[in-house]
Every structure is written in C-alpha cells, then in structure tokens.
Amino acid sequence: MNKDLTTGKAETVLWKFCLPLFGSIIFQQLYNIADSLVAGKFIGENALAAVGNSYEITLIFIAFAFGCNIGCSVIVSQLFGAKQYGRLKTAVSTSFIFSGCLCLVLMLSGIFLCSPLLHLIKTPAEVFADSKLYLDIYIWGLPFVFFYNIATGIFSALGDSKTPFYFLAVSSTSNIAVDILFVKAFHMGVAGVAWATFLCQGISCFAALIVVLKRLHKIELKRKPPVFSWKLLKKIMVIAVPSIFQQSFISVGNILIQSVINSFGASVMAGYSAAVKLNNLVITSFTTIGNGISNYSAQNLGAHKYGRIKEGFRAGVKMVWCLSIPFFILYIFFGKYLLLLFMKKGATDALAVGRQFLCILTPFYFIISIKLVADGILRGISAMRQFMIGTFTDLILRVVLAFVFSDVTGAAVGIWCAWPIGWTISMFISICFYRRAYRKFPQ
Numbered sequence: 214m215n216k217d218l219t220t221g222k223a224e225t226v227l228w229k230f231c232l233p234l235f236g237s238i239i240f241q242q243l244y245n246i247a248d249s250l251v252a253g254k255f256i257g258e259n260a261l262a263a264v265g266n267s268y269e270i271t272l273i274f275i276a277f278a279f280g281c282n283i284g285c286s287v288i289v290s291q292l293f294g295a296k297q298y299g300r301l302k303t304a305v306s307t308s309f310i311f312s313g314c315l316c317l318v319l320m321l322s323g324i325f326l327c328s329p330l331l332h333l334i335k336t337p338a339e340v341f342a343d344s345k346l347y348l349d350i351y352i353w354g355l356p357f358v359f360f361y362n363i364a365t366g367i368f369s370a371l372g373d374s375k376t377p378f379y380f381l382a383v384s385s386t387s388n389i390a391v392d393i394l395f396v397k398a399f400h401m402g403v404a405g406v407a408w409a410t411f412l413c414q415g416i417s418c419f420a421a422l423i424v425v426l427k428r429l430h431k432i433e434l435k436r437k438p439p440v441f442s443w444k445l446l447k448k449i450m451v452i453a454v455p456s457i458f459q460q461s462f463i464s465v466g467n468i469l470i471q472s473v474i475n476s477f478g479a480s481v482m483a484g485y486s487a488a489v490k491l492n493n494l495v496i497t498s499f500t501t502i503g504n505g506i507s508n509y510s511a512q513n514l515g516a517h518k519y520g521r522i523k524e525g526f527r528a529g530v531k532m533v534w535c536l537s538i539p540f541f542i543l544y545i546f547f548g549k550y551l552l553l554l555f556m557k558k559g560a561t562d563a564l565a566v567g568r569q570f571l572c573i574l575t576p577f578y579f580i581i582s583i584k585l586v587a588d589g590i591l592r593g594i595s596a597m598r599q600f601m602i603g604t605f606t607d608l609i610l611r612v613v614l615a616f617v618f619s620d621v622t623g624a625a626v627g628i629w630c631a632w633p634i635g636w637t638i639s640m641f642i643s644i645c646f647y648r649r650a651y652r653k654f655p656q
Contacts, residue, residue: 265486
C-alpha cells in the first residue's frame with residue numbers, strides 16, 4: 214500500500230515507516246549470517262574464513278545495487294511527493310534499464326577479476342579455493358540482487374515498507390533451511406551455501422518484481438509515459454553515483470582492511486568474519502533507517518514541507534538510539550554466545566578475536582547511528598557532495614589508521630581501534646553539513 218509521508222506527526226510516521234524496514238534488514242542480514250553460521254558449524258573454521266573473506270568482495274557488487282536502489286528511491290520519492298505520477302513511472306522504467314546494463318558489465322568484470330582480487334587481499338592458500346567457488350556462484354546471481362534492490366527502492370519511495378519485509382521474512386528463513394539441506398544432507402560444502410543464497414534470492418526477486426509492477430499499473434494516467442528519459446536518468450545518477458562511490462569505496466576500504474587481517478592468519482580471519490557479521494547487522498540497520506529517512510525527506514522536499522525534515526532528524530536520532538541500547542547490552546554481555554553460533558567449540562583463538570572486536574566497537578554505536586541519520590537527510594535532499602565528504606572521511610581514517618595501528622601494536626587489536634576514531638570525526642562533519650543545508654531552506 215502506497216503511503217504519503219508528508220502528513221501526520223513526523224515521529225509517528227517515521228516509526229511506522231522505518232520499523233518494517235528495520236525488520237527487513239534483519240532478515241536481509243540473515244542471508245549472509247546464515248551462510249557463515251552453516252559454514253562454520255557444519256563445515257569448519259576454514260569454510261567460515263572463506264565465506265567471510267568472499268563477503269568483502271561481494272560488497273563491491275552490492276554497492277552498485279545499493280546505489281541504484283537509492284538513486285531510484287530518492288527521485289521516485291520526490292516525484293511521488295510532488296504527485297507527478299507520469300514522470301514517476303518513467304523514472305522507474307529508466308532505473309530498470311540502466312541497472313540491467315550496469316549489472317551485465319559487473320558480471321563480466323566479476324568473472325575475470327575475482328581471482329586477482331582474492332590474491333590482492335592475500336587470501337591464504339587453505340581458503341582460496343572455497344572463496345573463489347563462493348564468488349563464482351554469487352556472480353551469476355547478480356541480476357537477482359540488482360532487480361530486487363530496485364524493487365524494494367520503489368516500494369520505499371511509495372511509502373510502503375511492509376511488502377519488502379514480507380518478502381525477506383520468507384526468503385531469508387527459507388535460505389537458512391536450504392543452507393542446512395545443501396550442506397548437511399547433500400554434503401555440498403561451501404558451494405551449497407552459495408547455491409542456497411542464489412536460489413532464495415532469485416525467488417524473492419521475481420516475486421518482488423511482479424508485485425511492484427502490478428502496484429505501478431494501478432496508477433492510472435491519461436496517456437502512456439515514456440519508457441526512458443535521459444533527463445530523469447541524470448537526476449537518478451546525481452544520487453546513485455555518489456552512493457555507489459560511497460559504498461564501493463567502503464567496500465574497497467574493507468578489502469584493504471581485510472588484507473591486513475589476513476596477514477594474522479586463519480583464526481583471526483574466522484573471528485573477524487563472525488564478529489563483523491554481528492557488527493554489520495547493527496550498522497546496516499542504522500543505514501536502512503537512514504534510507505527510510507531519505508525517502509521521508511525526499512517526499513517532504515517534493516511537497517515543500519521543509520519544517521518536517523528537521524522534525525524527521527530528531528525522530529530519527531531517537532529511533533537509532535532506541536536500537537543502540539539493546540544491541541549494546543546484547544553484544545557486551547552476551548557476545549560470546551552469539552559468536553559461538555558461528556564456531557565449533559574448539560575455536561578458542563577465533564572466539565577471543567571476535568569478543569575483542571565487539572567490545573571495542575559496540576560503545577560507539579551511539580555515535581555512528583547519529584551520523585547515519587544525518588547522512589540519510591543529506592541524501593534525501595540531494596546534498597550529495599556533503600554526504601560524500603562525511604563518508605570518505607570515515608573511510609580514509611579507518612583504513613589508514615588500521616594499517617598504522619596494526620603495525621605499531623603488531624596485533625589485530627590495532628585494526629579494531631581505527632573504527633571508533635573514524636566514526637566519531639565523521640559524525641561531527643555530517644552533523645555540521647546537515648545543519649548548514651537545513652538553514653538554506655525557506656523558513
């Protein structure tokens with residue numbers, strides 16, 4: 214059901230809109246968490262390290278899909294808020310065409326570049342074959358990733374956050390069952406983990422596309438709108454390209470950090486792989502709420518209701534802090550038991566690494582969550598230059614300091630300490646940019 218985000222109390226509107234988004238991202242994260250969990254529990258520590266190692270490279274592809282999602286979602290939100298339904302339909306079809314072409318290019322690139330990338334990040338010999346196998350299968354499923362992301366972006370732009378939640382709830386829980394079936398019953402190893410994800414993502418993609426196209430068909434127009442528009446593509450690209458660069462550079466930064474982690478051996482790789490899944494669950498949850506705030510800001514920008522954008526920031530901060538508190542308690546006091554879900558009982562070194570990582574990062578969730586709310590508004594109002602500066606500050610600091618601190622300390626703990634510093638400095642930058650942008654609106 215489409216929903217207008219420009220009316221009603223801002224806090225109530227955002228809670229109703231963002232809570233299903235939060236639920237969706239929990240299930241979305243279950244895809245990769247399930248892969249790591251099944252690999253670590255039913256195959257072994259090297260399989261867990263291989264899936265975690267491959268995940269950092271898959272994030273590059275996801276970055277492009279995410280950028281297309283955001284570009285389409287923000288522009289469609291603005292058009293929906295302005296009630297320009299003909300241009301809205303054109304923006305949707307333009308996004309699908311552009312994303313399909315981009316996906317094809319990435320698939321061809323992935324086929325030839327995955328092995329060099331695995332060598333570049335110093336993948337140990339004992340996990341190289343499984344990492345390569347996982348990536349090869351993942352690449353063939355890229356069209357599902359891209360078109361599903363576009364479909365969910367459209368749902369969000371139309372104010373519907375519940376439909377994607379229903380799709381993900383079914384597909385991610387199915388993925389866990391199929392993971393276990395392929396690995397434990399059919400003894401397919403890491404390939405079983407990858408094929409399970411491929412299958413479940415494909416089904417959810419087709420289902421989402423059918424529903425979103427039916428939803429758009431119900432919007433009646435006097436005349437058929439153009440299928441493609443260069444003007445709208447340019448507007449989409451203004452949002453999408455910086456978002457792609459942001460996510461891509463974050464992925465490249467993570468790959469560089471992964472190369473440092475890999476130099477400490479398979480146990481550190483396995484511990485980091487498990488802990489970073491838990492960390493990504495939190496960060497992606499904050500990012501998803503930020504994306505919801507982008508849709509909210511974009512609709513209100515299109516409707517010229519600027520005061521509601523400031524109200525949305527305040528409501529957004531309350532939301533992410535309400536999420537930060539339970540995650541803080543869970544990871545600090547029960548992190549050991551969560552990490553053991555990914556590992557066999559004898560993996561004591563990997564467990565110690567994972568606990569250390571969580572204890573250092575978890576207190577700073579209250580900091581990074583504020584930054585991601587501010588970033589969501591900056592993206593929703595198309596302030597992409599400021600958005601990029603805040604993001605790259607965080608990334609550059611984390612990568613540079615990871616190399617420096619790990620060299621100084623001679624241990625992986627130096628890498629973990631780089632995260633809080635980058636998060637804190639970039640948070641202040643994003644807040645400053647948000648305040649400056651808001652002051653430019655008519656009061």
